[in-house]
Amino acid sequence: MALPDFVMYEEEYNKLKEVIERLKEESGSKIVFLVDKNGQQIAGAGELGNIDATSLASLTAGNVAATDGLAKLIGEKEFSLLFHEGERDNLHISIVGKRGILVVIFDNKATLGLVRLRVKKASQELEKIFDLIDEKAKKQVGDSENFESPFAEITEDDIDKLFGDI
Template structure:
Protein backbone atom coordinates (compact mmCIF):
# COMPACT_ATOMS: atom_id res chain seq x y z
CA UNK A 1 0.00 0.00 0.00
CA UNK A 2 1.42 3.37 -1.02
CA UNK A 3 0.33 6.26 1.14
CA UNK A 4 1.77 9.74 1.25
CA UNK A 5 0.81 11.78 4.29
CA UNK A 6 1.06 15.56 4.21
CA UNK A 7 2.63 17.54 7.03
CA UNK A 8 -0.89 18.64 7.94
CA UNK A 9 -2.06 15.00 8.20
CA UNK A 10 0.95 14.07 10.34
CA UNK A 11 0.30 17.08 12.58
CA UNK A 12 -3.36 16.03 12.92
CA UNK A 13 -2.32 12.49 13.85
CA UNK A 14 0.15 13.79 16.42
CA UNK A 15 -2.49 16.09 17.92
CA UNK A 16 -5.00 13.25 18.27
CA UNK A 17 -2.46 10.87 19.83
CA UNK A 18 -1.21 13.51 22.26
CA UNK A 19 -4.69 14.69 23.27
CA UNK A 20 -6.49 11.37 23.63
CA UNK A 21 -3.80 8.88 24.66
CA UNK A 22 -0.80 10.65 26.16
CA UNK A 23 -3.02 12.91 28.27
CA UNK A 24 -4.89 9.78 29.43
CA UNK A 25 -1.62 8.44 30.86
CA UNK A 26 -0.09 6.39 28.06
CA UNK A 27 3.71 6.31 28.18
CA UNK A 28 4.25 5.89 24.47
CA UNK A 29 2.07 5.60 21.36
CA UNK A 30 3.15 4.36 17.95
CA UNK A 31 1.29 4.25 14.68
CA UNK A 32 2.73 1.64 12.32
CA UNK A 33 1.63 0.07 9.07
CA UNK A 34 0.85 -3.65 8.85
CA UNK A 35 4.35 -4.22 7.42
CA UNK A 36 5.94 -2.82 10.58
CA UNK A 37 7.03 0.57 9.28
CA UNK A 38 6.91 3.27 11.93
CA UNK A 39 4.66 6.19 10.90
CA UNK A 40 4.44 8.25 14.11
CA UNK A 41 6.00 7.84 17.56
CA UNK A 42 4.77 9.94 20.49
CA UNK A 43 5.56 10.00 24.18
CA UNK A 44 8.62 8.78 26.00
CA UNK A 45 9.76 5.36 24.83
CA UNK A 46 12.63 5.50 27.39
CA UNK A 47 15.21 2.94 26.26
CA UNK A 48 12.80 1.19 23.94
CA UNK A 49 13.81 0.32 20.38
CA UNK A 50 10.68 1.64 18.68
CA UNK A 51 11.71 0.36 15.24
CA UNK A 52 12.02 -3.19 16.59
CA UNK A 53 8.75 -2.79 18.50
CA UNK A 54 7.00 -1.66 15.31
CA UNK A 55 8.28 -4.64 13.32
CA UNK A 56 7.56 -7.20 16.05
CA UNK A 57 4.10 -5.76 16.68
CA UNK A 58 3.19 -6.07 13.00
CA UNK A 59 4.42 -9.67 13.01
CA UNK A 60 2.43 -10.37 16.18
CA UNK A 61 -0.68 -8.84 14.64
CA UNK A 62 -0.17 -10.87 11.47
CA UNK A 63 0.22 -14.12 13.39
CA UNK A 64 -2.87 -13.36 15.44
CA UNK A 65 -4.84 -12.66 12.26
CA UNK A 66 -3.99 -16.17 11.10
CA UNK A 67 -5.13 -17.58 14.46
CA UNK A 68 -8.41 -15.69 14.01
CA UNK A 69 -8.92 -17.37 10.65
CA UNK A 70 -8.30 -20.79 12.20
CA UNK A 71 -11.21 -20.25 14.58
CA UNK A 72 -13.52 -18.80 11.96
CA UNK A 73 -13.00 -15.08 12.57
CA UNK A 74 -11.99 -12.62 9.89
CA UNK A 75 -9.53 -10.86 12.17
CA UNK A 76 -9.14 -9.57 15.71
CA UNK A 77 -9.53 -5.81 16.07
CA UNK A 78 -7.33 -5.51 19.15
CA UNK A 79 -4.73 -7.31 21.23
CA UNK A 80 -3.66 -6.68 24.80
CA UNK A 81 -0.64 -7.93 26.74
CA UNK A 82 -0.43 -7.32 30.48
CA UNK A 83 2.95 -7.18 32.14
CA UNK A 84 4.06 -6.78 35.72
CA UNK A 85 4.69 -3.05 35.31
CA UNK A 86 3.92 -2.21 31.69
CA UNK A 87 1.05 -3.10 29.40
CA UNK A 88 0.72 -2.91 25.65
CA UNK A 89 -2.50 -2.46 23.68
CA UNK A 90 -2.66 -2.99 19.92
CA UNK A 91 -5.59 -1.76 17.84
CA UNK A 92 -6.24 -2.18 14.14
CA UNK A 93 -6.71 1.19 12.43
CA UNK A 94 -8.47 0.66 9.14
CA UNK A 95 -7.11 -2.17 7.05
CA UNK A 96 -3.48 -1.11 6.91
CA UNK A 97 -2.37 0.30 10.26
CA UNK A 98 -1.85 -0.64 13.90
CA UNK A 99 -1.98 1.71 16.88
CA UNK A 100 0.35 0.56 19.67
CA UNK A 101 -0.17 2.04 23.13
CA UNK A 102 2.19 1.37 26.05
CA UNK A 103 0.97 2.23 29.52
CA UNK A 104 1.78 1.47 33.14
CA UNK A 105 -0.19 -0.44 35.74
CA UNK A 106 -1.56 2.81 37.22
CA UNK A 107 -3.53 3.57 34.03
CA UNK A 108 -6.93 1.94 33.53
CA UNK A 109 -7.26 -0.44 30.58
CA UNK A 110 -10.85 0.78 30.18
CA UNK A 111 -9.68 4.37 29.74
CA UNK A 112 -7.09 3.29 27.16
CA UNK A 113 -9.68 1.23 25.26
CA UNK A 114 -12.22 4.06 25.29
CA UNK A 115 -9.72 6.63 24.07
CA UNK A 116 -8.22 4.24 21.53
CA UNK A 117 -11.65 3.71 19.98
CA UNK A 118 -12.06 7.47 19.64
CA UNK A 119 -8.56 7.82 18.16
CA UNK A 120 -9.21 5.03 15.67
CA UNK A 121 -12.43 6.67 14.49
CA UNK A 122 -10.51 9.91 13.95
CA UNK A 123 -7.47 8.35 12.25
CA UNK A 124 -9.23 6.17 9.67
CA UNK A 125 -10.33 9.11 7.45
CA UNK A 126 -6.93 10.81 7.82
CA UNK A 127 -5.20 7.62 6.67
CA UNK A 128 -7.56 7.31 3.74
CA UNK A 129 -8.99 3.98 4.75
CA UNK A 130 -12.12 2.32 5.91
CA UNK A 131 -12.72 0.56 9.20
Protein backbone atom coordinates in the same frame (compact mmCIF):
# COMPACT_ATOMS: atom_id res chain seq x y z
CA MET B 1 1.02 -4.68 -7.44
CA ALA B 2 -1.12 -5.15 -4.33
CA LEU B 3 -1.30 -1.71 -2.80
CA PRO B 4 0.19 1.52 -4.06
CA ASP B 5 3.08 3.00 -2.12
CA PHE B 6 1.99 4.58 1.12
CA VAL B 7 2.73 8.29 0.72
CA MET B 8 2.30 10.57 3.70
CA TYR B 9 2.62 14.35 3.64
CA GLU B 10 3.33 16.77 6.47
CA GLU B 11 -0.31 17.90 6.75
CA GLU B 12 -1.66 14.42 7.46
CA TYR B 13 1.34 13.52 9.60
CA ASN B 14 0.62 16.48 11.87
CA LYS B 15 -3.02 15.47 12.16
CA LEU B 16 -2.10 11.88 13.09
CA LYS B 17 0.46 13.12 15.56
CA GLU B 18 -2.06 15.42 17.21
CA VAL B 19 -4.53 12.57 17.71
CA ILE B 20 -1.99 10.23 19.27
CA GLU B 21 -0.55 12.97 21.51
CA ARG B 22 -4.05 13.61 22.78
CA LEU B 23 -4.68 9.89 23.23
CA LYS B 24 -1.53 9.62 25.31
CA GLU B 25 -2.59 12.50 27.56
CA GLU B 26 -6.23 11.51 27.93
CA SER B 27 -5.54 7.85 28.63
CA GLY B 28 -2.68 8.54 31.03
CA SER B 29 -0.42 6.17 29.12
CA LYS B 30 3.36 6.34 28.72
CA ILE B 31 3.82 5.87 24.99
CA VAL B 32 1.54 5.69 21.97
CA PHE B 33 2.76 4.43 18.62
CA LEU B 34 1.08 4.31 15.27
CA VAL B 35 2.60 1.76 12.90
CA ASP B 36 1.44 0.33 9.60
CA LYS B 37 0.57 -3.30 9.06
CA ASN B 38 3.82 -3.85 7.16
CA GLY B 39 5.84 -2.86 10.20
CA GLN B 40 6.76 0.73 9.37
CA GLN B 41 6.56 3.28 12.12
CA ILE B 42 4.21 6.15 11.22
CA ALA B 43 4.19 8.37 14.33
CA GLY B 44 4.83 8.23 18.06
CA ALA B 45 4.06 10.15 21.24
CA GLY B 46 5.58 9.97 24.73
CA GLU B 47 8.97 8.96 26.10
CA LEU B 48 10.18 7.56 22.80
CA GLY B 49 13.86 7.85 23.64
CA ASN B 50 13.74 4.78 25.87
CA ILE B 51 12.41 2.44 23.26
CA ASP B 52 13.63 0.88 20.00
CA ALA B 53 10.78 2.11 17.83
CA THR B 54 11.87 0.28 14.67
CA SER B 55 11.93 -3.10 16.40
CA LEU B 56 8.67 -2.36 18.16
CA ALA B 57 6.98 -1.55 14.85
CA SER B 58 8.18 -4.69 13.09
CA LEU B 59 7.38 -7.02 16.00
CA THR B 60 3.95 -5.46 16.45
CA ALA B 61 3.17 -5.94 12.77
CA GLY B 62 4.38 -9.55 12.98
CA ASN B 63 2.26 -10.12 16.06
CA VAL B 64 -0.84 -8.65 14.43
CA ALA B 65 -0.24 -10.58 11.21
CA ALA B 66 0.08 -13.87 13.12
CA THR B 67 -3.04 -13.12 15.18
CA ASP B 68 -4.88 -12.25 11.98
CA GLY B 69 -3.85 -15.62 10.56
CA LEU B 70 -5.19 -17.32 13.70
CA ALA B 71 -8.49 -15.44 13.39
CA LYS B 72 -8.96 -16.61 9.83
CA LEU B 73 -8.16 -20.19 10.84
CA ILE B 74 -11.13 -20.23 13.18
CA GLY B 75 -13.39 -18.37 10.79
CA GLU B 76 -13.15 -14.89 12.32
CA LYS B 77 -12.56 -11.83 10.15
CA GLU B 78 -9.96 -10.46 12.54
CA PHE B 79 -9.14 -10.00 16.20
CA SER B 80 -9.17 -6.24 16.42
CA LEU B 81 -7.54 -6.12 19.84
CA LEU B 82 -4.47 -7.59 21.52
CA PHE B 83 -3.58 -7.03 25.13
CA HIS B 84 -0.36 -8.06 26.84
CA GLU B 85 -0.10 -7.65 30.58
CA GLY B 86 3.31 -7.25 32.17
CA GLU B 87 4.55 -6.86 35.72
CA ARG B 88 5.13 -3.17 35.26
CA ASP B 89 3.98 -2.14 31.80
CA ASN B 90 1.15 -3.30 29.59
CA LEU B 91 0.69 -3.28 25.85
CA HIS B 92 -2.61 -2.53 24.18
CA ILE B 93 -2.57 -3.18 20.43
CA SER B 94 -5.51 -2.44 18.17
CA ILE B 95 -6.16 -2.29 14.46
CA VAL B 96 -7.08 1.01 12.85
CA GLY B 97 -8.80 0.89 9.47
CA LYS B 98 -7.15 -1.14 6.73
CA ARG B 99 -3.52 -0.32 7.32
CA GLY B 100 -2.89 1.06 10.80
CA ILE B 101 -1.99 -0.46 14.15
CA LEU B 102 -2.20 1.55 17.35
CA VAL B 103 0.14 0.54 20.17
CA VAL B 104 -0.39 1.96 23.66
CA ILE B 105 2.10 1.29 26.44
CA PHE B 106 0.84 2.06 29.91
CA ASP B 107 1.60 1.26 33.56
CA ASN B 108 -0.55 1.13 36.67
CA LYS B 109 -1.18 4.88 36.55
CA ALA B 110 -3.69 4.19 33.79
CA THR B 111 -6.47 1.62 33.65
CA LEU B 112 -7.28 -0.79 30.86
CA GLY B 113 -10.87 0.48 30.77
CA LEU B 114 -9.83 4.07 30.21
CA VAL B 115 -7.24 3.08 27.61
CA ARG B 116 -9.83 1.07 25.70
CA LEU B 117 -12.31 3.91 25.78
CA ARG B 118 -9.83 6.52 24.56
CA VAL B 119 -8.36 4.18 21.93
CA LYS B 120 -11.82 3.67 20.48
CA LYS B 121 -12.37 7.38 20.12
CA ALA B 122 -8.91 8.03 18.71
CA SER B 123 -9.22 5.13 16.24
CA GLN B 124 -12.23 6.72 14.62
CA GLU B 125 -10.34 9.96 14.13
CA LEU B 126 -7.25 8.17 12.83
CA GLU B 127 -9.32 6.18 10.38
CA LYS B 128 -10.67 9.40 8.88
CA ILE B 129 -7.13 10.72 8.43
CA PHE B 130 -6.05 7.45 6.76
CA ASP B 131 -8.99 7.87 4.39
CA LEU B 132 -7.73 11.35 3.54
CA ILE B 133 -4.28 9.92 2.82
CA ASP B 134 -5.79 7.30 0.52
CA GLU B 135 -7.93 9.86 -1.27
CA LYS B 136 -4.92 12.07 -1.87
CA ALA B 137 -2.95 9.11 -3.25
CA LYS B 138 -5.82 8.12 -5.56
CA LYS B 139 -6.17 11.69 -6.80
CA GLN B 140 -2.50 11.76 -7.67
CA VAL B 141 -2.69 8.49 -9.54
CA GLY B 142 -5.69 9.84 -11.49
CA ASP B 143 -3.83 13.03 -12.15
CA SER B 144 -0.61 11.29 -13.08
CA GLU B 145 0.02 13.48 -16.11
CA ASN B 146 0.46 16.53 -13.94
CA PHE B 147 1.94 14.75 -10.98
CA GLU B 148 5.62 14.12 -10.91
CA SER B 149 7.08 11.75 -8.35
CA PRO B 150 9.77 13.41 -6.23
CA PHE B 151 11.95 10.48 -7.26
CA ALA B 152 11.36 10.78 -10.99
CA GLU B 153 14.75 12.35 -11.39
CA ILE B 154 16.71 9.73 -9.50
CA THR B 155 19.48 8.61 -11.80
CA GLU B 156 21.46 5.37 -11.91
CA ASP B 157 24.35 7.47 -10.71
CA ASP B 158 22.43 8.66 -7.62
CA ILE B 159 21.62 5.07 -6.75
CA ASP B 160 25.21 3.92 -7.28
CA LYS B 161 26.48 6.73 -5.06
CA LEU B 162 24.12 5.65 -2.29
CA PHE B 163 25.89 2.34 -2.05
CA GLY B 164 29.33 3.83 -2.34
CA ASP B 165 30.21 3.58 1.32
CA ILE B 166 28.27 0.50 2.37
